[in-house]
Amino acid sequence: MAPAGREWVKPALLMAPAILYLTIFIVYPIIDTIIIAFFPEGRFSTESLEYLLYSPLSKFWDAIKFTLILAALVVPIETVLALIATLVLLQPFKGRDTAVYILSIPIAISDVAAGLIWYSMLTSKGFVNKVLIELGVIDSPIYFFGYEFRDRALLAIVLAEVWRSMAIVFIIIFAGAQLIHRELFEAADVFGASFWVKLRHILLPMIKPSIQAALIIRTLFAFQVFAVVWILAGRDIPVLAGEAYYNLVEIHRFDVAALYALIIAILSMTTGFLYLRMLRARHLEV
Amino acid sequence: MASLQGNRLIIAIAAIAIVVIIIAGLLIAGRGGEEQPETVPEATPAAGRGAPAEETPQAAPEEREEARRVKIIWASTQLVPAEEQAFVKGELLPPFTEETGIEVEFVGLSYDALVTRLQSEVETGKVTISVIADLHGGLDLFASKGWLEDLSKFGALEGRSFPKTLEDYSNLYGIKAYIPWLTATYVFVVNKEAFNYLPPDLTPEDVMSGSEKWTYEALLRWAENIYAQTGMKALGFPAGPKGLFHRFLHGYLYPSFTGAQVKNFDSPEAVEMWNYLKELWNYVNPQSTTYDAMASPLLKGEVLIAWDHTARIKDAIIEQPDKFVVVPAPRGPEGRGYIVVIVGLAIPKGAPNQDAAWKLIEYLTRPEVQRLILERVGFFPAVEDVAEQLPEGPLRILASGVSAQLSAPDSIVALIPSLGGRGGEFSQLYREAFQRIVLEGVEPEAILTQFKEQLLALFEETGAKLPPPDQT
Structure with a gap:
């Protein structure tokens, strides 16, 4: 009975679930995806990569472009909106709790449902066009969807995505903001600090970790954007996850679909890594 | 003591977590293995309604000699989803057995399974299947290999007539290879309001009966007229990612303008067709690129x-x-191009109980049986005059449109090529050509030749034949 010899047991056991989890749900699928993408018939082949880069049927560069554009538009917009909502809802007023609940509703709505809601609102015979025509603002419907109107479709997607996913950013930031001690604000009031001073020197620094957490989650999910785009724009606006799905289900090019999945994984991992590096650096500064 | 308990607790929790993760992993891995992509062509009503049923294990057919009771095997790649099989076994076949005393065992198979089984049975000379139901493409292959009986030896089927186009297709390699059984197709649907804006020389009757005057040019002028009078882009096509617009391109426009689906892909007539479509697209609802189905x-x-x-x-x-x-x-x-999905009934060479098999074919092609199938599973009849017997209502509207299309004298019937898993790439080439030429404004000449080469390569690599009308 040598206790020293068994010292490794407890840490190993503690880590085992995490390692097992990562092996089964992350490492194994990634290896399998690499095999599907590059070893379609048991031997190495770059056919999927060539298809992705050179086939006239491939929409790879468009997919990369639109995925990044959407992430670059949606994430900052919803973060700023969530910040504004937090600022407003930190003030005590009647009906504040109800407002928080209402703002959180989209969390409970699936992305497919969100896409369908916005599609039926904005379609040529939809709610928005009907109201505008009734009010005499327009004579004929405004088209938001279709290849010709890709810019408007992009706008509709940004709207739908912001509406759908702002709630999660808001909840994270709002939760962080509620942890700030009221004394800090009271002290600031005593010294006659203005709203902007309180915002810059108390609120923002205190909720920075929450903002960072929200940014990580949302940026990673933004690279996987799929259902809303698929419903509102089909392949008029190709995105990476949509191309993976299309190649798998419609074209039956499993290797190409797997390659798309790998690219999304690499993009997410790189971004996650960069965010974590930035997070750590900030903590050291404080 | 407390820390010891704490340790035990941690170890117990860790152990439970490990077990849970392993079980979850195994479950997911197991599921992953089972999932098979659905590759049934969407043209059959069966598509999307369930995976093909597994092949039911087949006991060797016992020769039941008791009191002239005959049992035959009917192998089918159609009506395979569970609810359709339930219809076949519970409603379609019992009256036949009652009438003739012939028992039928319905075996739903995937196309690949049918090919394998038929090949081994015919080659070993131990044929157990008496009747086959499959799409034209499959039956064509079986006939080319000499696996099918010549059905002309059984004589004609009384009390029903088949459209000439279907009759023609069922004569393959010098034999009557199959009896047309069911069809499916793609049609135009018109909201009656649109008839208020018909161009001067076109009547609703022209459109509904498919007369000489009902041309693509007339369609363009009609759509123009609606736009001029109402400001509405009134045409719609399912050009969304899951829509079937590619079928319109390769099975409707191409044959109507060039007489073929593939072989005239880059001809001057094809260029003319693409220019026509560009013009037509001015009157097509721009949301069409997001429509998956038109209902x-x-x-x-x-x-x-x-x-x-x-x-x-x-x-x-x-x-x-x-x-x-x-x-x-x-x-x-060039004529009226359209796609027909034909399901035919055939008898394998050397099949047992061929007279009983012929009786089953006779029963399945009776107009009243065809009508029952239309009502219950949505496949259209292969015999004429069924539409007229339907009661007024939605099915009659559908069936009479389909039958008007099928009986048009200027028909150019296009069949969907049998490219197996590569069928998606075939479709995608037509859709990509559409996107480049019509949506992005690329000149047709700039890409058609390159796309044609890729199309032909698909046929070469899979060994499939160019589908009619290219072959005829």
Whole structure:
């Protein structure tokens, strides 16, 4: 009975679930995806990569472009909106709790449902066009969807995505903001600090970790954007996850679909890594 | 003591977590292995309604000699989804058994399973299957290999007539290879309101009967007229990512303008066709590139004239049968091109109980049986005059449109090529050509030759034949 010899047991056991989890749900699928993408018939082949880069049927560069554009538009917009909502809802007023609940509703709505809601609102015979025509603002419907109107479709997607996913950013930031001690604000009031001073020197620094957490989650999910785009724009606006799905289900090019999945994984991992590096650096500064 | 308990607790929790993760992993891995992509062509109503049933294990057919009771095996790649099989076994076959005393064992198979089984049975000379039901493409292959009986030896089927186009296709390699059984197709649906804006020399009757005057040119002028008078882009096509617009391109426009689906892909006539489509697209609802099926845009009134697979517009007609009519496709310079999905019934060479098999074929092609199949599973009849016998209502509207298309004298019937898993790439080439030329404004000449080479390569690599009308 040598206790020293068994010292490794407890840490190993503690880590085992995490390692097992990562092996089964992350490492194994990634290896399998690499095999599907590059070893379609048991031997190495770059056919999927060539298809992705050179086939006239491939929409790879468009997919990369639109995925990044959407992430670059949606994430900052919803973060700023969530910040504004937090600022407003930190003030005590009647009906504040109800407002928080209402703002959180989209969390409970699936992305497919969100896409369908916005599609039926904005379609040529939809709610928005009907109201505008009734009010005499327009004579004929405004088209938001279709290849010709890709810019408007992009706008509709940004709207739908912001509406759908702002709630999660808001909840994270709002939760962080509620942890700030009221004394800090009271002290600031005593010294006659203005709203902007309180915002810059108390609120923002205190909720920075929450903002960072929200940014990580949302940026990673933004690279996987799929259902809303698929419903509102089909392949008029190709995105990476949509191309993976299309190649798998419609074209039956499993290797190409797997390659798309790998690219999304690499993009997410790189971004996650960069965010974590930035997070750590900030903590050291404080 | 407390820390010891704490340790035990941690270890117990860790152990439970490990077990849970392993079980979850195994479950997921197991599921992953089972999932098979659905590769049934969407043209059959069966598509999307369930994976092909597994091959039921087959006991060697016992020769039941008791009191002239015969049992035959009917192998089919169609009506395979569970609910359709339930219809076949529970409703379609019992009256036949009652009438003839012949028992039928219905075996639903995937196409690959049928090929394998038929090949081994014919080659070893131990044929157990008496009747086969499969798509034209498959039956064509079986006939080319000499695996099918010549059905002309059984004589004609009384009391029913088949459209000539179907009769012609069923004669393969010098034999009557199969009896046409069921069909499916794609048609135009017109909201009756659109008839108020017909161009001067076109009547609703022209459109509904598919007369000489019902041409693609007339369709263009009609759409122009609606736009001029109402400001509405009234045409609609399912050009969304899951829509079937590619079928319109390769099976309707191409044959109507060039007489073929593939071989004239880059001909001057094809260039003319693409230029026509560019012009037509000015009057097509721009949301079409997001439509997957046309029932909903028709019902919402977003489009007045739409083209789609019968199964995908059925809902609109069932919901508002008074509002819509189903009409044949227009004709182009070469004729009236359209796709027919043909399901035929055949008897394998050397099959047992061939007389009983013929009786089953006779029963299955009776007009009243065809009508029952239309009502219950949505496949259209292969015999004429069934539409007229239907009661007024949505099915009659659909069936008469389909039958008007099928009986048009200027028909150019296009069949979907049998490219197996590569079928998606075939479709995608037509859709990509459409996107480049019509949506992005690329000159047709710039890409058609390159795309044609890729199309031909698909046929070469899979060993498939160019589908009719290219072959005829």
